[in-house]
Structures are given as structure tokens and as C-alpha cells.
Amino acid sequence: MPLTKKLLFLFMAPAVISFATQCYSMPDDNWQLDDTPAEMSDDEEIALGRQVDEYIRHQFYLETDPEFNAAVNNIVQKLVAVSDRNKLPFTCAILQSLSINAFSAPGGHIYLTCGLLQFAQTEDEVAGIIGHEVAHASLQHASKFYHEVMEFLSHKDEGINSATNLLLLNSHLEEFEQDADTTGVLYAQKAGFNPNGLLNFLERHLNLIRHKGLFGMFGMSGHNSSPTINSRIIHLKEYISTLEREK
Numbered sequence: 510m511p512l513t514k515k516l517l518f519l520f521m522a523p524a525v526i527s528f529a530t531q532c533y534s535m536p537d538d539n540w541q542l543d544d545t546p547a548e549m550s551d552d553e554e555i556a557l558g559r560q561v562d563e564y565i566r567h568q569f570y571l572e573t574d575p576e577f578n579a580a581v582n583n584i585v586q587k588l589v590a591v592s593d594r595n596k597l598p599f600t601c602a603i604l605q606s607l608s609i610n611a612f613s614a615p616g617g618h619i620y621l622t623c624g625l626l627q628f629a630q631t632e633d634e635v636a637g638i639i640g641h642e643v644a645h646a647s648l649q650h651a652s653k654f655y656h657e658v659m660e661f662l663s664h665k666d667e668g669i670n671s672a673t674n675l676l677l678l679n680s681h682l683e684e685f686e687q688d689a690d691t692t693g694v695l696y697a698q699k700a701g702f703n704p705n706g707l708l709n710f711l712e713r714h715l716n717l718i719r720h721k722g723l724f725g726m727f728g729m730s731g732h733n734s735s736p737t738i739n740s741r742i743i744h745l746k747e748y749i750s751t752l753e754r755e756k
């Protein structure tokens with residue numbers, strides 16, 4: 510999620526939760542659930558992703574400039590090629606929004622805003638961002654998150670555990686973010702990009718958010734908050750130092 514809002518799945522979390530809720534309350538012939546909530550199959554993930562993608566494409570104007578799209582998709586394909594789930598039909602859409610944001614939907618759909626691409630200073634930074642989103646798909650975060658939401662729903666009537674489980678769910682979202690950061694950096698490096706791209710981007714983005722915060726222009730929350738980006742930066746620096754030691 511990142512670069513800016515409840516990063517992890519700004520759109521994906523609500524979509525997965527509503528999907529899980531639907532499955533939980535009205536299982537039908539297509540979505541058989543047994544007592545143990547299972548993770549999503551690839552086909553289920555792709556089907557859910559298609560629905561989310563349709564929704565997002567109705568909510569935003571897409572940037573249609575062919576050269577701009579080709580340049581971004583070229584980076585996407587390089588990262589997908591070195592990823593662990595390169596058979597997934599990845600797509601990347603550029604949204605006409607000035608906010609600085611990137612996010613993904615299940616099934617390999619990636620979205621970047623024009624604001625993010627304008628803010629990025631190098632191809633390595635863009636590759637760092639895209640690597641993070643490709644990593645969410647490769648690490649099957651949609652499916653894992655779905656599984657956890659199902660677990661949560663199946664225990665929600667037990668009352669006392671609900672709050673604890675919700676906190677656990679939230680902490681897992683943060684873990685997903687950090688895992689997507691490190692795996693994405695690895696993909697960027699394997700694809701021939703500078704592995705510091707994401708770190709450089711996040712540091713400049715954090716400066717911008719703090720600067721804006723200083724003048725009280727607007728409030729930030731969730732994954733876009735400076736503490737969250739800051740903890741990602743610290744985690745990334747540690748990881749990149751281990752990559753450099755291994756050289």
C-alpha cells in the first residue's frame with residue numbers, strides 16, 4: 510500500500526473482506542466452504558481480482574497515453590519475469606489522480622497514480638514501487654488475508670476474542686507490507702534495477718508528508734502516516750544492508 514494510504518490494499522482489503530463476508534453468510538454452489546476456512550484458489554483470486562478491477566476502472570479516469578503506459582508496463586514485465594508467480598496475468602493501470610499512491614488488487618492487478626509517477630525521480634524508484642505490488646501478488650497476500658478474515662468471521666460470535674483477532678489481523682497487514690517491501694527489493698535487484706529505489710522514494714515521500722504536516726495542510730492516517738512509512742524505511746534499510754553484506 511503504499512506509497513500512501515492504507516497502503517496495503519487500499520482497495521484490496523475492503524474487497525477481500527466483502528468477498529469473505531459474502532462467502533461466509535451465503536455460500537452458494539460456486540464458493541464451497543467447509544469448517545476450516547481455506548485460502549483462495551488461483552481461480553477464485555483471479556475472479557475476485559476481475560471484479561475489483563472493474564470497480565476501480567469505473568472510479569478513475571485512466572491515463573491512456575500509449576508511450577507512458579508502454580514505459581511503465583515494460584518495468585512491470587521485467588519484475589514479473591523474475592517473480593515467484595510469473596504465470597499470473599499481471600496488468601498495470603495508470604490512474605489520473607494527483608495523489609501519490611500505488612496499490613494492487615487480487616489476481617495481479619496493479620495501479621499507479623500519475624501523481625506517484627510524477628513524484629518518482631528515477632526508473633529505479635518506479636521499479637521499487639512496482640516490485641512491492643508484484644510481491645503482494647507473488648506472496649499471495651490476498652489469499653492469506655482472505656483466510657484470516659474468514660477465520661475472524663468464524664470466531665466473531667465468541668465475543669471476547671474479536672478485538673484481539675482484529676488487532677492480529679491488522680498486525681498481519683503490517684507484516685505483509687514489510688514482506689512486500691523486502692521481496693519487491695529483491696525482484697528489483699534481480700531485474701537489474703538499483704535495489705535502493707523503493708527506499709529513496711519512501712524517504713522523499715516521508716519528507717513531503719512531514720513538510721505538509723508541518724503546515725497543517727491535511728491529516729494523514731493509516732499506511733500513509735509518517736510512523737508507518739518510517740517503520741518501513743527502517744526495516745528496508747536493515748534488509749538492504751544484509752543484501753550488501755552478501756555481495
Ligand SMILES: [Zn+2]
Pocket residue numbers: 510511516517518641645685686689
Ligand atoms: Zn503494499
